[in-house]
Amino acid sequence: MSNKIQNISYFHVIKELVRTDLKIFRKVAVNKWIDMFIYICTTVLIFAYVMPEFGLQESYGAFMLASMCSTTGLFQSFGYLAELVADIEGDRVISYCFTLPIPSWLVFIRLIIYYTISFMLLSILVLPVGKVMLWNSFSLAGVNYGKYVLIFLLTNIFYAVLALWTASFVRSLLRLDSVWMRIIYPLWFLGCFQFSWASLWQVSPALAYINLINPITYIAEGTRAAVLGQAGSLNFWYCVLALVLFIGLGGWHAIRRLKKRLDFV
């Protein structure tokens, strides 16, 4: 056996696996960007230009734009989840990865890396397209870019972990609809996407405290704190801390459950 093969590092294999994943992503990227573009344009159009006619504040368009920066990955994660479940149920390309010279759990770390990169590539459009649509109603000068990059990264890592975690217990493709209705939709709709946590607290403090167990709350609040400023949002650094905890716990639990489901070494 050649020295080259003997000296393969885990990093090398992971890097090449992600490279292959991105090669596949490239084939569908334009399509996905068009989907994103439609999603951003329709949402901003309705919330910035139509809903104010029904009494909503004009600044609600900027509020929703910041919320969208945080949730586009969530919708993409559903597609990746479906792909993963289809593979587990079908060809099991993932089993091939268990024969490569890396510990099996790293196969999932590679999936998290790939999902995160692709969610970021897709979500990166939201802010500039939204700015063009809102123009004077939204200022890019108010964005704290350091904080935005940090929360953007953590958000998309979280969605990658969420896709794995969900795949670990979805038994078949036929049950994917339930994942949408029972997990993704409530997380998103209750997760301070269309309202702030402070406004929820004014309506019902009990509901607001319960909502603190929803990771999307921290994602939406943290992103708005970075894009629109801290005022009116949960403390940015609390959101970061909560997200790190959700990622750590979710990742650990997802790999544990997948190990049981896929029965890998």
Place this chain on the structure above:
Amino acid sequence: MSTKFLEIVNVEKHYGQKKALRGVSLTIEQGKIIGLLGVNGAGKTTLSSIIATVKPPTAGDLFFQGESIYRDIAGFRKQIGYCPQSPNLNSELTVQENLEAHGRYFRFDGQQIVERVKELSHGFGFTDFLDKKPSDLSGGYKQRVSIARSLFHRPQLVILDEPTSGLDPHVRNQLWEYVKKMRADGITILLTTHYIEEAEQLSDYVCVLDRGLVRLVDTPEHLMKTFKKEKLEQVFIQLAEEQNE
């Protein structure tokens, strides 16, 4: 004098209440072809997937060069090539891209990848399909590509699980020639097969599994002599009948 390549000690595999393997012990010798035989449900695929490190055993251990393979699983995986019963090629990549990706995982450089793809696609007769996706190929061609991928990095142990099922006779013969060539190159091969003729032609020794246990391990010639049969197939039929009694 043969050298131990891999030692399988008391390996068990349970799926809930079902015991697929019930304490299998077997030695795989360096540079030899071992044919793994057994009726459906005997545990052949389970054992080969455990050796390929795709599945863990419930109990028991596997020793490579005196050490448990689970102490350095990544190190052991560098030594093996695994072709599963159902080809699991990436359906989004072309045949060529599937092979190239495998080469990159094993640190082959660009030129080496080009040469190896050429060599293997000629060897297995799928040169004309390099730009096709696996979904455009027949089952037989998918199987050829899958075998080629398992050999790409020149592993020391190749695990072929039912490699010729669904292949045309002439392709099966081509694969047999390739397997013989690999043996001549000193590669160890574990061959799971339903075709007794294949096991007879290729195997240095065969292991017959019966309901999760090793029934016997011997050379085909010695088995035929012991059972006073002219073909290994007749030995196998006799064993299967004894098993049913």
